[in-house]
Amino acid sequence: MTILIPSYEPDSRLIALIHKLHEVSDASILVVDDGSGEEYRAIFDSAKEAGCTVLTHSINQGKGSALKTGFDYIRQYGNDDGVVCADSDGQHLPGDILRLTKAVREHRNHIVLGSRQFTGKVPLRSRIGNSATRMVYTLATGMPIQDTQTGLRGYSSDMLDWLCQIPGDRFEYEMNMLLEAPSVGYDLIEVPIDTIYLDDNKSSHFRPLADSARVYFPFLKFCASSGFAAILDFMLLLLLQWMTSNLLVSVIGSRLCSSIFNYVMNRKFVFAKRNGTVIRKSVLRYFSLVTVILLLNYGLLHLFHDNIGIPLIAAKLLTEALLFSFSYWAQRKFVY
Template sequence: MTILIPSYEPDERLLALIHNLKEEAGDAPILIVDDGSGEDYRGIFKSAEQAGCTVLTHASNRGKGSALKTGFDYVRQHGDADDVVCADSDGQHLPEDIFRISDAVRKNRNHIVLGSRQFTGKVPLRSRFGNSATRMVYALATGKPIQDTQTGLRGYSSDMLDWLCEVPGDRFEYEMNMLLEAPKAGYDFVEVPIETVYLEDNKSSHFRPLTDSARIYFPFLKFMTSSGFSAVLDFVLLFLLQWLTSNLLVSVMGARLVSSIFNFSMNRRFVFTEGQGIAIKKSLPRYFSLVIVIMISNYALLYLFHESIGIPLFVAKLMTEMFLFAFSYMVQRKFVY
């Protein structure tokens, strides 16, 4: 097993973690990736090398995802088919938890092992809110709940290294992309409860709330944008056809047909770009099978809300789209593209 620690501008807590890991299991290789910290931090990394760690250095800051992929690539070339456990450098992952993840990797091949924090006790508000938000979005998008989507303590079996080097993303979004890509690649998850440790209100974190959150949510934002344009088109056509025909069924079907063709083109080109390798003759029938299901559901819900309950058509349409949004994203990611 190799312990991989991506590190940017670390302090003495990195050396304390290395010391504790060496005391627990002195023979475990420790690989540290200095993600462009600069000369001011050279002494800390030199001390890590003197303690027996291998240190790889990026000339400039490239992001946590890039640092992880540098480490994964090194292990697959030099690690003699080692399993890998990734931990953060700020002292928030305890050595005993790191080794518990390692044991779980050995017992659960072809699984991503997640060190799952329970968020009990005093937790910084931004950390509690951030994880709650990503947990909810991930569950809505995939139908698979995960307790801790933002954990940096993760374990991987050696036969996953090639795939790990191919997952898109260079910064904090890489770890979310990994969770999104794993089911399609055939990997499931195992969650191992770990201690929730925040030091000095998590001041050492290099996570940028606005910029990095936008990167993490970018796959969902692209889908929301595409769906938003399609929904506007669908809205306009629905009311236009309803005005022309006074027939709700014809209006729903006509509006959905045109907007779905637009949506398929947008999603294939800009949202689920990894699906461009799937031939249109495969993805198109899958997509329009989904369209038929959604169209039936759309009509049924609109009829229920508008015709049966008497909710105004505009409000009924909004409610219907909210119900079907998460379902559509999940099916398109898993089965269409």
Template structure:
């Protein structure tokens, strides 16, 4: 069993966590000093004296990079046993919960085991709001129900580590990217409830609300931008073809064909980042099968709202596209790319 702790500018709670872990778990403790600097060196030296392995970044590189540094180190060990459990160094994860997630990771190999906080009691508003928003967005995009998408307490089997090192993301967005990659890799998610602990109103957190939130939501933002550009093409061609042919099905089909070719190229290159030829051969048939399905849904909804109940063409198009947007993201993430 290995406990991996990324740490940036810790306080004495790191030392306390080490003592409590050593009393409760028979585990190798690997700590990554993510460029904390000379003022914090004594805490990492104390960790070494306690028998921990300490890896050091000379400059701050972010939590995602610190985790990948730890995973790479563990991959090079001669014969690691058990599983890997990742925990934060700021006292938010209780040793009893760390132990429980570690044991679950051993019992459920090839699962990502999540320690899910329930956000009851005295929880800072930004944490409650941020986790609620991320949970809703993640659920809508993937169809998966994860209560705490931002938890840092996670357990993995050793067979996952090589792939985990290749998931993009250097800072807090890495943990969201990991969950987005789980379904692609065939890793079920197992979420176990843990205590919610926020000390001193979570002042020790190094999460940057604007910059890190932007990176967490970047996959969704890129998909939205791609969809907006594709929608602009689709809208323009729809009205042009409707005026030219006076036939709704021809207008819907022609506009969607052109906009979908553009959308596929954008999503493959910039959103889901599958660039090699084999990936194109796999994704293109699935993408255009999805296009056909959405085309039929698109036409059916527009026929109902425009020709059936008499909505103007623009209003009918807006209602239809809004209804199909999240379905399209979820289907592309889960089945196409």
């Protein structure tokens, strides 16, 4: 087993963690210096003296990049027992790291997450951030998990090729990993760990605005694409309803036009894969989904507008809100 520790501008807690791990485990330790600079050379030299392999980025490239550097090294020179990633700021206990190494051996081809329970004193920024990403992940995949932002994660060695190909160089890398895992057949397993925040998490290099935007970017792109399609659908619905006074014809006509627009935008910008998706298959899947959503759309509109008497504009807005999350989850899971 290899313990991989990405590190940027660490302090003595990194060395303390290394020594504690050596006391309780014979796992090899790989540290990636993500461009910390000369000021931190002594700390990484101490890590080498403690028996660690240290890889160095000449400039800061981000946590995702540091993890991929470590994964690439392990797949070339490491063992086939798996890898556990831990942070360098002392917030992962050696005992919890060892629990993940055991879980990785027991659950091959799974992503093992060290799941914090967020009990006790948790900084407000961290509590809000974790709650938000849990909600976004659940909306995106339909699979709720407790801790989407944990840095303590374990992987089987045969997952390394995939781990090196996931897009993202900074904190968004770890969210992209969770989003892509279901589509490639990797299940998630959560192992409860202690929730530890030292000095109100001041050592964290997470930038609330810039890095949050990166983490949420896939979902934000979908919101933008769906928003433009919804505006088109809404305008066409009102126009066709005014022209025909037939709700079914109006729903079908507006949905057909907006769906073609939405498919092109989503395939090109939102769910685009590095190796591409076969157009024929994604078209068939997408418009099969469109048919399902069309029926749901008409059924809900008929219920709200014709049966309950809600004005058409309000009924349309309510219907689209109800179908939005379902559409995102279905497109990511089945279409692209």
